[in-house]
Amino acid sequence: MSRILKHVGIIMDGNGRWAQVRGLPRYEGHRRGVEKVKEIISAALRLKINVITFYAFSIENWQRPKKEVDIIMELLQNHLKREINNFISQGIRFKMIGNRSLIPDNILFVIEEAEKATANCKQLLAQFAISYSGRDEIIRAVKKALQQHIEPEKFNEDTMNSFLDTAEIPEPDLIIRTSGEQRLSNFLIWQSAYSEFYFTQTLWPDFTDDEFTEAILDFQKRQRRFGKVSEFART
Ligand code: IPE
Numbered sequence: 001m002s003r004i005l006k007h008v009g010i011i012m013d014g015n016g017r018w019a020q021v022r023g024l025p026r027y028e029g030h031r032r033g034v035e036k037v038k039e040i041i042s043a044a045l046r047l048k049i050n051v052i053t054f055y056a057f058s059i060e061n062w063q064r065p066k067k068e069v070d071i072i073m074e075l076l077q078n079h080l081k082r083e084i085n086n087f088i089s090q091g092i093r094f095k096m097i098g099n100r101s102l103i104p105d106n107i108l109f110v111i112e113e114a115e116k117a118t119a120n121c122k123q124l125l126a127q128f129a130i131s132y133s134g135r136d137e138i139i140r141a142v143k144k145a146l147q148q149h150i151e152p153e154k155f156n157e158d159t160m161n162s163f164l165d166t167a168e169i170p171e172p173d174l175i176i177r178t179s180g181e182q183r184l185s186n187f188l189i190w191q192s193a194y195s196e197f198y199f200t201q202t203l204w205p206d207f208t209d210d211e212f213t214e215a216i217l218d219f220q221k222r223q224r225r226f227g228k229v230s231e232f233a234r235t
């Protein structure tokens with residue numbers, strides 16, 4: 001556990017399949033999935049990770065049947081209301097990344113109240129990507145830059161970073177995706193340029209603190225080169 005790991009992203013996938021194999025409605029998988037978030041936040045606190053980002057709902061997910069979308073939004077809202085005091089007492093700062101204009105007002109209200117209530121918490125930043133897609137985030141960032149009439153010569157990676165929802169936040173060192181799919185599905189596409197990936201067949205409702213720890217240990221063994229030659233390489 002020696003190597004510094006500042007930011008872990010998690011693509012929580014497989015809730016629907018978890019329910020389907022048990023003959024349960026998909027929302028049962030989402031319900032169990034939300035419960036898992038708590039366990040992994042505790043693990044992140046224990047492992048002294050600075051930032052954890054959960055991919056909870058993509059912009060593309062708005063195209064799912066209305067009933068499923070409504071249930072997911074309801075679950076997210078209830079989870080936040082229920083967890084807010086735990087967040088405060090454990091020093092967890094809650095922050096949403098994603099497109100706020102697409103979120104119903106009553107849900108956005110709960111999200112923003114939670115952000116305000118935990119704004120000064122310092123132990124862990126728990127980001128939730130809700131109504132999020134990486135391309136949408138990039139387009140919104142470019143629009144903000146254009147509105148500020150930034151001169152093209154002055155526009156660089158730092159400028160771009162400053163307009164993203166993740167401004168000021170370190171890039172994800174590690175991205176975990178459950179359920180066997182090996183793709184980003186529009187998650188942190190700009191920020192993941194040099195992230196390490198950990199894919200597991202485990203469906204999100206079955207994911208555990210132990211497997212999370214295993215993923216972190218696996219990350220510790222990797223050699224990151226960022227395009228340079230390894231410090232141990234021979235010339
Ligand atoms: C992930 O589980 C949760 C969301 C995308 C909201 P899925 O609902 O995608 O589950 P599968 O992939 O259909 O099993």
Ligand code: IPE
Nearest residue numbers: 011012013055056057058185
């Ligand atoms: C990605 O999962 C989004 C979240 C986990 C919130 P999806 O299930 O929506 O992704 P695809 O459709 O398999 O790429």
Ligand code: MG
Nearest residue numbers: 013014015016
């Ligand atoms: Mg899925």
